[in-house]
Amino acid sequence: MNVELTDLTRRFGRTTAVSGVTLEAGPGVFGLLGPNGAGKTSLLRMMATVIPPTSGRLRLLGRDPGSYAPRREVRRKLGYLPQSLGYYPGFTVADFVEYFALLKDMPPGRVPAAVAAAIEQVGLGDRARAKLRTLSGGMLRRAGIAQAIVNDPDLLLLDEPTAGLDPEQRVAFRGLLREFGQRATVIVSTHLVEDVGAACTEVALMEQGRIVFHGTPAELTARGEGSGAAGDAPLERGYSAVLAAARSVPAARA
Amino acid sequence: MDDDELIAAVAGGDDAALRELFSRHAPWLAARLRAMLPAAEVEDALQETFLAVWQGASGYRWARPGGAAGGWLWGIARRQAALLLRRRGPAAVVLPAVFAPGGQQAGDPAEAVLARADLDQAVAALGPAGGPEREVWRLLYLEDRPVAEVAQLLGVPAGTVKSRAHRARRLLRGALGGGPAAGGGKR
Amino acid sequence: MSGTDAGPPDVDLGRVWLAVAAQVWRREPGWAERAARRLLRSPGLARALVTTPSLLLGWLIATAVVLAAGAVATLGTGTPYVPLLAPAVAAAGIAYAYGPGIDPAWELSRSMAVSDRMVLLVRALAVFGLNAALGLAASAASGVTAAVTFGWLVPMTAACALALAAATLAKSANVGVAVGLAGWVITVLSGNAAAGRLTTAVTDSALVLPYLAFAVCCGAIAAYATRITRGTS
Numbered sequence: 001m002n003v004e005l006t007d008l009t010r011r012f013g014r015t016t017a018v019s020g021v022t023l024e025a026g027p028g029v030f031g032l033l034g035p036n037g038a039g040k041t042s043l044l045r046m047m048a049t050v051i052p053p054t055s056g057r058l059r060l061l062g063r064d065p066g067s068y069a070p071r072r073e074v075r076r077k078l079g080y081l082p083q084s085l086g087y088y089p090g091f092t093v094a095d096f097v098e099y100f101a102l103l104k105d106m107p108p109g110r111v112p113a114a115v116a117a118a119i120e121q122v123g124l125g126d127r128a129r130a131k132l133r134t135l136s137g138g139m140l141r142r143a144g145i146a147q148a149i150v151n152d153p154d155l156l157l158l159d160e161p162t163a164g165l166d167p168e169q170r171v172a173f174r175g176l177l178r179e180f181g182q183r184a185t186v187i188v189s190t191h192l193v194e195d196v197g198a199a200c201t202e203v204a205l206m207e208q209g210r211i212v213f214h215g216t217p218a219e220l221t222a223r224g225e226g227s228g229a230a231g232d233a234p235l236e237r238g239y240s241a242v243l244a245a246a247r248s249v250p251a252a253r254a
Numbered sequence: 255m256d257d258d259e260l261i262a263a264v265a266g267g268d269d270a271a272l273r274e275l276f277s278r279h280a281p282w283l284a285a286r287l288r289a290m291l292p293a294a295e296v297e298d299a300l301q302e303t304f305l306a307v308w309q310g311a312s313g314y315r316w317a318r319p320g321g322a323a324g325g326w327l328w329g330i331a332r333r334q335a336a337l338l339l340r341r342r343g344p345a346a347v348v349l350p351a352v353f354a355p356g357g358q359q360a361g362d363p364a365e366a367v368l369a370r371a372d373l374d375q376a377v378a379a380l381g382p383a384g385g386p387e388r389e390v391w392r393l394l395y396l397e398d399r400p401v402a403e404v405a406q407l408l409g410v411p412a413g414t415v416k417s418r419a420h421r422a423r424r425l426l427r428g429a430l431g432g433g434p435a436a437g438g439g440k441r
Numbered sequence: 442m443s444g445t446d447a448g449p450p451d452v453d454l455g456r457v458w459l460a461v462a463a464q465v466w467r468r469e470p471g472w473a474e475r476a477a478r479r480l481l482r483s484p485g486l487a488r489a490l491v492t493t494p495s496l497l498l499g500w501l502i503a504t505a506v507v508l509a510a511g512a513v514a515t516l517g518t519g520t521p522y523v524p525l526l527a528p529a530v531a532a533a534g535i536a537y538a539y540g541p542g543i544d545p546a547w548e549l550s551r552s553m554a555v556s557d558r559m560v561l562l563v564r565a566l567a568v569f570g571l572n573a574a575l576g577l578a579a580s581a582a583s584g585v586t587a588a589v590t591f592g593w594l595v596p597m598t599a600a601c602a603l604a605l606a607a608a609t610l611a612k613s614a615n616v617g618v619a620v621g622l623a624g625w626v627i628t629v630l631s632g633n634a635a636a637g638r639l640t641t642a643v644t645d646s647a648l649v650l651p652y653l654a655f656a657v658c659c660g661a662i663a664a665y666a667t668r669i670t671r672g673t674s
Contacts, residue, residue, distance in 0.1 A: 048552040075554040082548040094466040099492070102485040103553040103560075108478075112467035116459045119466070126270040128466045147549075269465050276461065280454050281447030293451040297460075300452075304461045 001026050001062075002155050002185035003047060008056035010042050017042035019209035020056070029181035031200035031217075032189040033239060039209040040189040041083055044159050047187065048080040061154055076105045079153035083160050083189075085144045089133035093124055093143050096132060100147040118150040121176060123169065138164035145173070149180065156186045162195055174199040197221075197235040205242055212246040257323030265311035272308055279324070280304070283331050290396075295338055302334040303327070336398030379425045387422040394419050485555035486563055493564045494614075495534035496571065504530050504572065508579035515583035523583055524593035524643040527576035529625050531597050532604035534572055536617025538564035539608040547612065558667050561609070569601055593643040599652040600625045602659035609666035 003025040010018040018039045032040050045051045046058060049065045061077055063070035087096065097115045106114065119128050122142040132140065141164045148156060162170050177199045180186050190196060196203055197217045205213035205220070213220060217235060224237030229244060231237035255263070255271070257278070263271035280300060287296040307330060314326055380388040393404045394415070405412040448454050470478070470487070477487035494500065507530055511522035539561065550557040573594060580593075603624045608617025632641030632648075642648070 045548070050548055050551045072554050072556075075552060078552060080549060080552045085549060086546040088546075095468060098468060099488060100549070100553065102488045103550070103555045105483075105485060105554040108484040112463035113459065116462035116466055120455075120459060120462065125462070126273055128462065129269050269462075272465065273458070273462070276458055280457065284448040284452045284454060284457075288449040288452060293449065296449070296452050297457050300454075300457045301460045304457075305464055308461070308465055 002060070003187070004057075004059040005047075006057040008043070008046065008058055009054050010039075010046060010051065011054045016209050018046070018053075021206075021209075021211055023204065023211065023214070025185050025187065025202070027181065027183055027185055028201045029177050029186045029188065029199050031196035031203040032187060032206065033191070033193065033196055033203060034206035035191070035243070037208075038206040040206055041159055043206070044080075044157050044187065044189050045082075047155070048078065048082075048157050049075060050080075050082075072105075074155070076151065077154040078104075079148035079151065079156040081144045081148045081158045081161055085140070087132045087140060087143070089131065091132050092129045093119060093132065093135070093146070094128045096143055097146045097150050101150045104151045106151050114150050114152070115146075118146040121149065122146045123172060136164070138166065138169065141165060142169070145176075149176075152184075154184050156180055156184055157189075158187070159189045160191070161188060162190065162192060170195065193236050193239055194233065197233075205239065207243055207246045210246075213242045261307075261311050261314045261323060261326075264308060265314070269308075272304065275307065275327075276304055279327050283327060286328065287331060287335055290335055291338070295335075295342070299331060299334045299338050302337070303331045306330050306334065333398055336396065340397050340399075380422055381425075386418050387425060390415055390418040391422040391426075481563065483555060485553070486559060489555065489560040490563055490567055493538050493568065495537035495568050496564070500534070500537070501571070501575075504534065505575055505579075508575055509582075512579040512583035521580075521583065521640055521643075523576060523580045524596075524640060525629060527572065527580070527593055528597035528600040528643075529622055531569060531572035531576070532600040532621030532625060533618045534568040535565055535601040536604040536608045536614045536621055538568045539605070539614045539617060558664075561605075561663075561667060565601070565605060569598075573597065595649050595652045596625075596628070596643050599656045599659070600628075602656040602663070606659035606662040606666070609663045 001024050003023065005021055005023040008018060008021045008023075009016065021039075021043060032043070034040050042051070046053050047060065049060070049071055052066070058065060060074045063074050065071040065074050091099070094115060097118055098111060101111045101115055102108065116128075119125055122145050124139060124142055124146065127135065127139065132143065135143065141161065145158070145161055148158065162173060165173060174195070177186055177188065181199075181201070188195070188200065200217060203213070203215065203217050203220055204211050213223070220238040220242065221234040222238065224231065224234055224239070224241045227237065227241040227244075229237045229241035231240050255274070257275070260271045260275045260278075264275065283303065284296055284300055287299055291299060307327070310330070314323075377388075380391055382388065389408060390404065393399050393407060394401070399407075401412050401415050405415045408415065471491070474487050474491045477490050478484050481487055481490070490496070507526060508523055511526040514520070514522045547557070550560070576593070576597070577591075600621055604617045604621025607620035608614050611617070629639060629642045632645065633639050635641060636645070638644075
């Protein structure tokens with residue numbers, strides 16, 4: 001198991017972003033669905049060791065990231081793409097990927113080859129030495145994916161990775177996900193339900209900080225059958241059905 | 255962009271042009287190299303070739319229209335292959351070893367068979383291994399050594415080397431019938 | 442990779458291109474980065490250090506020019522300008538140590554094995570050290586007394602700490618520069634108003650402890666600002 005979350009909670013002042021999430025994930029592609037504000041990004045940030053949990057237990061790659069040394073170990077094998085990624089306009093794509101490869105403690109001898117492989121894998125090979133300020137939004141996103149995968153991570157966390165990618169690039173990206181899912185845990189947070197259906201082996205749905213569904217895409221689709229829920233595609237209908245059910249339950253939010 | 259423009263761009267530091275050059279020319283360069291070297295050595299030679307292109311593109315003089323780029327690239331590739339052969343051992347063993355069963359190249363099996371037959375026949379025409387023309391050809395063309403060095407290695411004057419090379423070329427031309435496989439550098 | 446479908450089947454052209462690209466795309470570390478690698482024992486930290494905006498050649502040259510101008514002015518007029526300029530220049534430099542690697546990709550930086558706080562610390566120290574060296578050279582060249590030559594190091598520490606605290610709190614280098622400079626100008630002018638000399642702020646030994654205490658407070662604020670997390674959901 002690469003990810004073990006037990007009753008994980010995260011509060012910001014009086015707001016509870018993540019509430020009592022319990023989850024386990026091994027190798028494979030794991031989809032995290034949910035509307036805006038559901039807590040997906042906070043959950044991903046906790047798994048990326050960017051913010052600590054308020055309560056609950058978090059184990060990543062068999063370690064407790066609460067203390068410095070294990071946290072550093074985890075970060076070496078971590079790949080993270082935040083939802084909004086700033087960039088340094090004067091850097092080239094190669095500079096950018098190389099910079100974060102070095103910050104992930106990759107041995108410098110291995111860095112150039114890994115950077116080249118990552119850049120080619122996201123399809124930016126003809127723009128490797130172009131300055132980031134000359135790139136479109138989709139290309140910047142792909143550069144962000146490249147830095148996430150450059151260190152061949154065991155835990156790959158991607159927050160809205162397909163924003164700005166055209167359909168062809170999304171298909172290529174799903175291939176990349178599947179390839180990494182063979183040996184690593186890939187967690188993709190997205191609001192694009194089709195992305196999830198095509199690449200993920202497991203799906204979790206979040207609403208108001210809680211997990212309201214956890215299963216396979218097929219099971220999510222099954223929830224939508226005959227429910228009359230909104231949606232053009234079966235998976236979307238399942239998504240809407242589960243959300244509707246979750247919202248209709250008046251639960252006391254801690 | 256045509257090849258000349260690509261090479262000019264590479265000379266100006268455009269790595270995307272190098273990438274395009276690679277995708278256009280690496281396949282046929284690899285096929286030609288494969289006729290001389292085993293697969294692993296082909297990869298190394300090809301890598302060295304394009305790194306040399308990256309560094310030396312400013313030295314390219316496009317004197318004649320069309321086809322010059324291919325010749326220039328092949329020239330670099332041949333040199334790199336020769337360097338490799340010199341570093342890794344005698345050339346004589348490599349050629350026959352390359353045409354192992356199942357070593358068919360994709361893309362043009364007929365060409366491969368032809369090339370192999372041509373070369374086998376041509377090499378045979380140079381005389382027995384260790385003979386004067388064969389040795390000169392091996393050292394001068396296969397291992398790309400300068401005339402002076404070959405003369406020193408064989409213990410003969412430079413003039414003798416040159417006349418033996420001339421004879422070897424004549425024999426090869428005759429054996430190959432002056433066809434497409436004669437010499438390199440044509441695309 | 443286009444074109445890899447042709448060529449001999451046992452030759453991996455994709456792998457060959459990656460090997461070429463690795464050499465063509467890499468940024469070979471310069472002498473400064475190589476030295477930093479050995480000193481800091483961390484290639485990541487070294488790369489973060491040499492990409493500090495206020496350590497780039499242009500910035501360093503500008504700093505040297507400003508301080509040299511101050512030295513020349515001092516030689517001409519007798520007023521020690523270098524001790525007044527150096528803290529300001531250093532504070533600006535410190536605020537711009539808070540650059541790539543911290544902000545704007547701050548969230549990503551906080552997930553790195555080389556921690557963003559470590560990067561900030563190393564950068565701030567390097568900027569401070571370099572500015573101090575340049576300032577001392579300019580100060581000595583302008584022929585003022587030893588007390589004045591060294592006396593501004595403590596105020597400079599305070600000004601830098603202020604700039605750093607402001608920059609990390611506001612997550613903006615510009616805010617850091619503005620606050621640092623404003624704070625220093627106010628200090629100098631108050632010293633002038635209180636004792637009639639512009640250089641009061643750097644020569645009054647009674648101010649040493651307050652400066653240091655202030656610097657420590659600002660340092661604590663900077664440490665706190667780089668520790669807490671911002672943003673919801």
